Amino acid sequence: MKNTLLRCSAFAAAALLTTMSSHAAELKKPDGYPERSVSIIVPYGAGGGSDQVARAWSKAMQSVADIPFQVENKPGGGGLAATPDFISRPKDGYTILQQTDGLISAGAANQVEAEVGEDIVPICFTQATFSQIYIRPNETRFTDWASLVDYAKKNPGKLTLANIGVEKSMEVIQVNELEQAAGIKFKTISYDKPTERYAALLGAHADVLFEQPGDVRKFLEAKQMKPVLSVIKEAPQAFSDVPSLKEAKLDIPVLLRVRGFWIHKDVADDRKAYLRQACKLAFETEDYQKFNKAKYMHLARSYYEGDDAVKLVKDMLGTYRKAIK
Numbered sequence: 001m002k003n004t005l006l007r008c009s010a011f012a013a014a015a016l017l018t019t020m021s022s023h024a025a026e027l028k029k030p031d032g033y034p035e036r037s038v039s040i041i042v043p044y045g046a047g048g049g050s051d052q053v054a055r056a057w058s059k060a061m062q063s064v065a066d067i068p069f070q071v072e073n074k075p076g077g078g079g080l081a082a083t084p085d086f087i088s089r090p091k092d093g094y095t096i097l098q099q100t101d102g103l104i105s106a107g108a109a110n111q112v113e114a115e116v117g118e119d120i121v122p123i124c125f126t127q128a129t130f131s132q133i134y135i136r137p138n139e140t141r142f143t144d145w146a147s148l149v150d151y152a153k154k155n156p157g158k159l160t161l162a163n164i165g166v167e168k169s170m171e172v173i174q175v176n177e178l179e180q181a182a183g184i185k186f187k188t189i190s191y192d193k194p195t196e197r198y199a200a201l202l203g204a205h206a207d208v209l210f211e212q213p214g215d216v217r218k219f220l221e222a223k224q225m226k227p228v229l230s231v232i233k234e235a236p237q238a239f240s241d242v243p244s245l246k247e248a249k250l251d252i253p254v255l256l257r258v259r260g261f262w263i264h265k266d267v268a269d270d271r272k273a274y275l276r277q278a279c280k281l282a283f284e285t286e287d288y289q290k291f292n293k294a295k296y297m298h299l300a301r302s303y304y305e306g307d308d309a310v311k312l313v314k315d316m317l318g319t320y321r322k323a324i325k
Contacts, residue, residue, distance in 0.1 A: 027065060027277055030270040033093060037068040040261070042098045043082035045075040049215070053259045054098040056291040057126055060282035078166050080106055087114055087264065093271035096123065097262040101170045101255065104313055108320035109168045117317060118265065122309040123272070124279035125260030126288070127297045130232035131174060132242070134201060134209040134216065134225045145228040145243050148208070152184035162197040162206035165190030170255045173323045174231060175210055177252040201225065212257050213239070214296035236299040253319045260309070276305050 040058055044050045051073060058069035074082035079102045089095040097120065107116025114120050135148065142148040152159050164171040172188075179185055189206055191197040194215060200206035202224060209216075209225065219225040227242045232254055235244035245252065261279065263272060282288060283303050292298050304312050 026281065027274060028270075030268070030274055033268075033271050033274065034065070034067050036094065037070050038094050038096060040069055040071050040096045040098055041082050041086050042071055042073050043075065043077075043079040044073070046073050050079075050098055050100060050259060052291075052295075053127055056288055057098075057261065057279075057282060060285045060288040061278055063285060063287075064281040065278045078102070080111060083112055083114070083120075086262075087120070091264045091266035093263065093267045093275065095263075096275070099260065099262055101258045101316060102166070103262070104258075104316045105168055105170055105173070105320045108317050109324055117310060117313040120262050121265050121272075122304070122313060123261045123263050123275045124283070124303065124305040125258045125309055125312065126279070126283050126303060127259040127292065127295070128256045128300065128302050128304065128312075129212050129214055129297055130230060130254065130256060130300060131171070131210060131212050132227040132231060132239075133178075133229040134211060134227055135207070136201060136204070137223055137226045139207075139226075145248055148228060149182050149184055152182075152186070157185050157187050159184075159186050159208060160206045161186035161188050161208040161210060162191055162200040163188050163210045164197070165192045168320075168324055170257060171210055173320060174252075174255045177255075177323065178231065178250065181250045181252045182248075212296075213299070217296050232300065238296075238299050255316065255319060256312075258304075258312070260304070280305060 040054050042051050042054045051071070054071050058071055061069050074085060076082070079100065083097070083103070086095060086097040103112065103116055103120070106112050133145070135142070142151045148159075161175065163175060166172070175186065175188065186208065189200065191200060194211075197209060197211065198216060198219065201209040202219070213220065213227070216225055220227070227239060229248060230236070230239050230242050230244045232244055233246050235242060235247065245254070263275065289298075292302060
């Protein structure tokens with residue numbers, strides 16, 4: 001048995017090395033880069049969604065590029081405190097910023113001392129997902145989106161909605177757009193921590209929750225939360241019984257929750273191209289695909305790179321600027 005296990009381990013190691021060598025051969029490595037580990041700055045604390053993405057991605061990147069990636073957690077300032085540190089570092093491709101759509105909304109609100117999409121450019125987005133409106137399954141005042149809207153119109157400002165507490169965030173702007181289009185008004189209760197938002201709905205301290213499906217998957221599977229609206233144009237198959245914006249006749253822009261990796265514009269073009277190529281290979285690895293599926297990040301398009309990523313950023317900037325104005 002011991003010899004068999006050793007042979008299996010040796011075979012697995014050999015297979016991993018073969019895969020790494022195969023991926024490395026696919027990459028067009030620039031002269032002299034990379035020669036040491038690459039740092040990934042995460043502007044949030046360890047254990048959160050961004051940290052999980054960064055660590056899953058760094059592992060996948062290491063497997064395809066055969067170089068180490070080091071995660072640095074630098075929380076603070078609602079996710080923006082780490083940006084000056086990132087901007088001040090050498091523009092040599094050895095520092096990457098992991099960020100969410102929070103960077104885009106902050107850029108639209110002129111809260112970043114750099115032009116998002118111009119000075120700070122995306123390498124790739126490896127997660128993109130939509131939001132939903134949730135209620136408790138045992139709610140009796142309304143049971144679906146149509147009856148919720150009807151109740152809200154008859155009781156203006158009475159329904160409480162648990163949402164994130166960051167001003168001008170994707171969540172706040174998207175809910176504002178939703179209210180205007182539906183002709184309703186929630187009484188928003190802001191919570192900084194996701195667990196507080198979820199507890200508010202489950203404990204009947206809030207009537208409605210605005211969140212992404214991957215973040216509340218365990219509550220959905222336990223049937224403790226019920227989605228009544230998917231804030232996306234077309235409903236994904238996994239939520240075919242939940243109305244989309246099109247089905248609810250709501251014509252509003254869709255603001256996605258995105259998580260991805262950014263670099264300074266002054267990094268050499270061949271290094272940027274190398275990182276983007278490596279990112280695509282990393283995203284396609286079995287481990288990263290498994291990670292994304294576990295987070296419900298496979299329900300809609302979840303990967304953007306190059307011109308597509310830049311276009312997504314600029315489109316979202318335009319939507320945020322219009323909403324903020």
